[in-house]
Amino acid sequence: MSSDRADVSTAPLIQAVGLSKSFGGVRAVQNCSLEAYPGKITGLIGPNGAGKSTLLALLAGAERPDSGKVLFDGHDVTRMHDWQRARLGLVRTFQVSRPLGHMTLLENMLIGAMDMSGETFAKAFLNRKQWKENEERDLIRAVELLERFNLLRLANDYAEILSGGQMRLLELARALMASPKLLLLDEPFAGVNPSLAHELADHVEQLNREGQSMILIEHELNLVGRLCDPVIVLANGSVLASGSMSELGKSAEVLDAYLGRTERVSATPLVTTSELEMEAPHGDA
Amino acid sequence: MSHYLYYALTLGVYFFVYCLLGLGYNLQYGLAGINNVANYSFVAFGAYLAAVTTLGPSNSLVQSYILGTSIAWPLPLLVGAAAGALTSLVLGFIFLLRLRHQYQAIVTLVVAQVIWLLVGNNPGLFNGYNGLAGVPQPLESVVNLAPVPYEAFFVGITALCALLGFAFMRRVVRSPLGRVLRAIREDESVASCFGRNVFWAQMSAFIVAGTMAGLAGGLLVEYLGAWSPSGWSPYEGFVVIAALIIGGTANNIGAALGAFIVPVAIYELTGFIPPFGPVNAQTIDAFRWIAIGIIVLLFLWFRPQGVLPEPRRRFRLVDRILVGQEPIPGKGLFLSQKMHGSDATSVVTDETK
Ligand SMILES: Nc1ncnc2c1ncn2[C@@H]1O[C@H](COP(=O)(O)OP(=O)(O)OP(=O)(O)O)[C@@H](O)[C@H]1O
Numbered sequence: 275m276s277s278d279r280a281d282v283s284t285a286p287l288i289q290a291v292g293l294s295k296s297f298g299g300v301r302a303v304q305n306c307s308l309e310a311y312p313g314k315i316t317g318l319i320g321p322n323g324a325g326k327s328t329l330l331a332l333l334a335g336a337e338r339p340d341s342g343k344v345l346f347d348g349h350d351v352t353r354m355h356d357w358q359r360a361r362l363g364l365v366r367t368f369q370v371s372r373p374l375g376h377m378t379l380l381e382n383m384l385i386g387a388m389d390m391s392g393e394t395f396a397k398a399f400l401n402r403k404q405w406k407e408n409e410e411r412d413l414i415r416a417v418e419l420l421e422r423f424n425l426l427r428l429a430n431d432y433a434e435i436l437s438g439g440q441m442r443l444l445e446l447a448r449a450l451m452a453s454p455k456l457l458l459l460d461e462p463f464a465g466v467n468p469s470l471a472h473e474l475a476d477h478v479e480q481l482n483r484e485g486q487s488m489i490l491i492e493h494e495l496n497l498v499g500r501l502c503d504p505v506i507v508l509a510n511g512s513v514l515a516s517g518s519m520s521e522l523g524k525s526a527e528v529l530d531a532y533l534g535r536t537e538r539v540s541a542t543p544l545v546t547t548s549e550l551e552m553e554a555p556h557g558d559a
Numbered sequence: 560m561s562h563y564l565y566y567a568l569t570l571g572v573y574f575f576v577y578c579l580l581g582l583g584y585n586l587q588y589g590l591a592g593i594n595n596v597a598n599y600s601f602v603a604f605g606a607y608l609a610a611v612t613t614l615g616p617s618n619s620l621v622q623s624y625i626l627g628t629s630i631a632w633p634l635p636l637l638v639g640a641a642a643g644a645l646t647s648l649v650l651g652f653i654f655l656l657r658l659r660h661q662y663q664a665i666v667t668l669v670v671a672q673v674i675w676l677l678v679g680n681n682p683g684l685f686n687g688y689n690g691l692a693g694v695p696q697p698l699e700s701v702v703n704l705a706p707v708p709y710e711a712f713f714v715g716i717t718a719l720c721a722l723l724g725f726a727f728m729r730r731v732v733r734s735p736l737g738r739v740l741r742a743i744r745e746d747e748s749v750a751s752c753f754g755r756n757v758f759w760a761q762m763s764a765f766i767v768a769g770t771m772a773g774l775a776g777g778l779l780v781e782y783l784g785a786w787s788p789s790g791w792s793p794y795e796g797f798v799v800i801a802a803l804i805i806g807g808t809a810n811n812i813g814a815a816l817g818a819f820i821v822p823v824a825i826y827e828l829t830g831f832i833p834p835f836g837p838v839n840a841q842t843i844d845a846f847r848w849i850a851i852g853i854i855v856l857l858f859l860w861f862r863p864q865g866v867l868p869e870p871r872r873r874f875r876l877v878d879r880i881l882v883g884q885e886p887i888p889g890k891g892l893f894l895s896q897k898m899h900g901s902d903a904t905s906v907v908t909d910e911t912k
């Protein structure tokens with residue numbers, strides 16, 4: 275768990291400055307500024323419709339902001355397309371899984387691998403030896419990941435036959451294939467059965483220990499508390515508060531934002547400091 | 560007897576030319592997911608350019624056209640292919656930048672119609688609605704053959720082009736490029752958020768498909784000796800689309816099968832229906848279109864993937880892992896051991912440590 279906050283001096287990996295985005299009359303994101311630091315899992319929480327996914331889309335370049343800037347890894351990426359940002363190492367998953375249905379799981383994974391050594395007409399024909407080698411290498415990584423996600427059995431099947439939960443798993447596994455500098459995860463565990471979700475959370479934690487930086491949107495606050503530090507709370511399109519989960523747990527504002535708006539979250543009590551402490555040894559084991 | 564042989568060879572020419580067209584259409588529609596109904600415009604440009612570079616300078620008393628020269632065969636074919644490529648590049652900016660799905664299809668249809676009207680109504684371009692005639696057949700004087708052997712010779716030329724196209728497409732489908740194009744067809748945002756430039760990937764497929772169409776047009780005009788708007792109305796493109804839908808979208812063999820079923824079997828064989836009672840040559844021509852339309856409709860309803868569905872690419876490495884012939888990479892253990900209880904698992908993982 276990345277609990278030591280000693281390295282605050284390091285430059286943020288991604289920085290959003292005053293981002294705003296409206297859809298017609300709906301102001302989905304209003305003047306949002308946030309930073310995520312290398313080596314951290316930055317949590318993004320907030321009620322339904324708070325603008326979390328929209329913010330993620332603005333960071334990834336799937337949506338253009340009405341105003342504001344996005345800086346990633348020393349580049350101003352505000353005007354860059356999503357594919358250009360992806361090539362810089364900024365990769366996202368979607369809240370609603372988007373499998374490439376009529377392609378096999380392995381082919382989905384190879385798209386995630388972002389190896390482009392055989393992807394133009396010229397390279398496909400002239401660069402054969404190179405791309406075959408790369409494909410072999412990526413394939414082995416894909417098999418490892420699919421095994422970890424309990425999907426290996428289906429590796430050569432079309433992604434369209436997967437169940438909803440399996441599609442979520444593929445979504446996450448495919449994004450991991452890219453080994454991005456920063457991984458933007460939009461509710462990766464939603465709809466995954468609890469024991470596997472727990473396992474995946476371990477996996478995400480392990481990746482983070484290996485240095486993977488992430489921004490994670492998640493409603494399950496136990497998981498957020500366990501994985502994320504810092505956590506940013508979004509409500510009505512603006513940043514309401516940020517800090518470690520235990521700090522946020524004490525904030526009346528945050529409690530209001532949650533308890534006032536959604537039944538789903540109010541059914542799950544906001545995580546307490548003692549719960550966090552109970553989770554901690556498990557994560558460090 | 561030689562009549563039948565001649566006729567069979569004629570069908571051979573059509574078959575191979577439509578193979579080439581079907582393969583090109585498979586590239587843009589079957590793989591890259593571009594909904595282009597203007598595909599026959601590229602054939603037309605290929606044909607016109609191959610014709611004017613064979614005919615020599617225009618004699619406006621007979622027929623007027625631009626760019627008239629006379630270059631040695633097979634250069635006119637290459638010019639035709641280049642014309643297809645160039646038109647694709649230009650129109651690609653209209654078709655591929657913002658348009659998707661049915662809107663894309665509608666715009667391509669409109670553009671095809673505009674091109675058709677422009678060419679027809681500008682006699683200075685390619686002799687208007689009268690079109691170009693008198694295009695000599697390739698190497699006629701060199702090979703110096705009787706009609707039937709020459710016909711066989713021409714079948715050979717078209718077969719060679721179709722085979723090259725087939726070999727080319729086979730490689731494309733199995734390459735990472737083919738995978739990216741299919742990914743774009745399935746969900747372009749996914750391709751794009753994994754670093755693929757969707758526009759240029761589609762554009763390159765579109766240009767290559769246009770090149771194949773241009774080459775096919777060159778072959779057609781060299782075979783027919785004439786080319787005019789009545790022979791390339793936007794509806795002709797429908798034959799190619801119908802062939803791919805029936806044969807099997809995203810399947811190269813399906814494209815060839817479709818080229819046999821639609822332009823050869825249905826289109827040509829209906830020509831054998833003898834006129835009887837109220838049925839004359841015109842009604843038979845109408846029957847032909849109705850038949851193609853109904854068959855396409857039936858396929859879209861009951862077998863949208865076509866006779867031969869898209870082949871699934873299996874990776875043998877994984878098949879070997881699944882049947883236990885190879886260990887899971889990074890784990891050093893076999894799938895069966897993993898499945899059969901924790902004892903086997905722990906023993907093996909301990910051994911590998
Ligand atoms: N493409 C769109 N067109 C119109 N409105 C949109 C669009 N995308 C998002 N919105 C609106 O923007 C607001 C924020 O949506 P967003 O998806 O970002 O919320 P969220 O925080 O991710 O919610 P959830 O937790 O339910 O996923 C919502 O009111 C939504 O209706």
Ligand SMILES: [Mg+2]
Pocket residue numbers: 326327328369460
């Ligand atoms: Mg969301």
